[in-house]
Amino acid sequence: MTRETLDAFEALGWRLAIARVADELLYQNLSASGVPSRWTIETSPIVRYLTTFELPNGEEITFEHH
Incomplete structure (x- = not known):
């Protein structure tokens, strides 16, 4: 790598x-x-909260929670 x-990868990071x-x-x-919100769990192809x-x-x- 040059x-x-x-430098580009560092800036992206x-x-x-x-x-x-x-x-x-x-x-x-x-x-x-207090903004209304809802939780969703997706299970396909990976589990996402x-x-x-x-x-x-x-x-x-x-927002996706990791």
């Missing part, structure tokens, strides 16, 4: 880490604010 490729933190903060804020928040404007935001 140095440029390694930082962006993904920042996105995960932002997602966690959004999830915590939505949970604490999801929380979907129903925003006042009708939009939904879904």
Whole structure:
């Protein structure tokens, strides 16, 4: 691998880490604010645990729990 490729992967890793933190903060804020939510468990092809928040404007935001 070239140095440029390694730098690109490192930058991607930082962006993904920042996105995960932002997602966690959004999830915590939505949970604490009392926005209606529902849990879903999907079992095919892999088991996934999801929380979907129903925003006042009708939009939904879904988080996958690992």
